[in-house]
Amino acid sequence: MRWAGFFLVILFLVEVALAQKITPAAALLQQPADSLVTVGTIALEGNKITKDRIIYREIEFKTGDVLPADILDSLITKSRQNLMNRSLFNFADITKTPDNGKMDITVSVTERWYIWPIPVIDFADRNFNVWWETKDFNRLNYGIDLRIENFRGRMETLDFYIQGGYDKTFAAQWIIPYLTKRQFFGLGFFGGIQLNREVAYTTENDDLLYYKSEDGFAQVTGFGEVDFTLRPKYNYLHTLTLGYNHYKFQDTLLVLNPSFADQSEYNILFFKYLYKQDLRDYKPYPLVGYYFDAGFVKYGLGLIPGQVNAFVVDFVFDQYIRIYKRWYFAYNFTSSFTNRELPYFLQNGIGYHGFEVRGYEYNIVNGKDFGIFKSNFKFEIIPHTVKRIKFIRTDKFAKIFYALYANVFFDMGYASDPRHFESNKLANQLLWGTGVGIDFITYYDLVFRFEYSINKQGRHGFYINLVAPI
Helix, strand or coil, X not given: CHHHHHXXXXXXXXXXXXXXXXXXXXXXXXXXXXXXXXXXXXXXXXXXXXXXXXXXXXXCCCCCCEEEHHHHHHHXXXXXXXXXXXXCEEEEEEEEEEECCEEEEEEXXXXXXXXXXXXXXXXXXXXXXXXXXXXXXXXXXXXXEEEEEEECXXXXXXXXXXXXXXXXXXXXXXXXXXXXXXXXXXXXXXEEEEEECEEEEEEECCEEEEEECCCCCCEEEEEEEEEEEECCCCCEXXXXXXXXXXXXXXXXXXXXXCCCCCCCEEEEEEEEEEEEEECCCCCCCCCCEEEEEEEEEEECCCCCCCCCCEEEEEEEEXXXXXXXXXXXXXXXXXXXXXXXXXXXXXXXXXXXXXXXXXXCCCCCEXXXXXXXXXXXXXXXXXXXXXXXXXXXXXXXXXXXXXXXXXXXXXXXXXXXXXXXXXXXXXXXXXXXXXXXXXXXXXCCCXXXXXXXXXXXXXXXXXXEECCCCC
């Protein structure tokens, strides 16, 4: 459990660092009386669906507060960022109006469209770039993802996912961010079943080898979890998760790779904790601020004998810096540590779940422990620009924004794999990749990345991605 102690020390140091910041109350004592501003009324506009209390929860000041003028301006900026990062609005503006010695505030929002019956066209492969190598349309998954966002106007999310095709998935999720009047505590439910005809049973030559079942499904996975959340401040979130996964494998997988699993059926209880600090200006594509999370997963709670018993600790830190005018820099550290070797079907590493070193999109680097450093130096070709599409009446779609960035990047990564390094040359060595790219962003959190990269081994290529690089 040494990783648990290390994890707690990191959290303590972060909290101490935050405590050193000057609070508005402390700043108030340092200001002359004639430079103070009293907050008057706070009026809301544009929230036809969203409850008032959801918006007020993101405002970092209240009526009657007496603040230095510059502190109020800073809190207005932070409040707008809070509103935009809830993914409820396409636009959020906060304006000030002097009135009888007070400063009245108006919060104006443009709500999004909240009901999305999204067609599912997915790949049985890890990402689009891997699928594009074969362009095998038989490996496509299809279905419907019905998302109801801002359900009941309370920032709740309902999600029903039905997928057919090569693999089959049936899942549902309900996220309730606020259960209490003070809007501190939340609850979430998630569950479903996944049926896979084809399963990666090992890694060889730094790529996945698959077993395809000709009779039934190679792997059946049932899953369910309950999430408890605590958000005591604006940018800090604690999440406790209690979950259960049931895995059933065809015996052939165990024959092909004895390390894949010790048995053909698993019932795994797990407990997970995640702590987040998010002070980014715009979560889908940040330019300024930082993000930090730290968490652990405990597999096996001692209630089911003969099951997986392991402890995994993860850390992520991102920072985004404006260097000068339209020039920006960002970097990321990601690491994961496991106290013991996991069965192959639970293993992680570089190339899984968005943990990537650019230039190695076609590779998998399994690792009991791994670390990644990513960096981006970018120039704003087209600044954040707002346009209106005249022939569309509703502001939910007619009022759009977009921006375009050119970037140069350099990534490094290392994965420690004591078991399979002989057949996988990329493990147990420092990897790096570098290249150039173009990023296009627009409303509804859409990001399109087009990159050309080269890696340490001299492999180069063009890649397309749909999320921010850092």
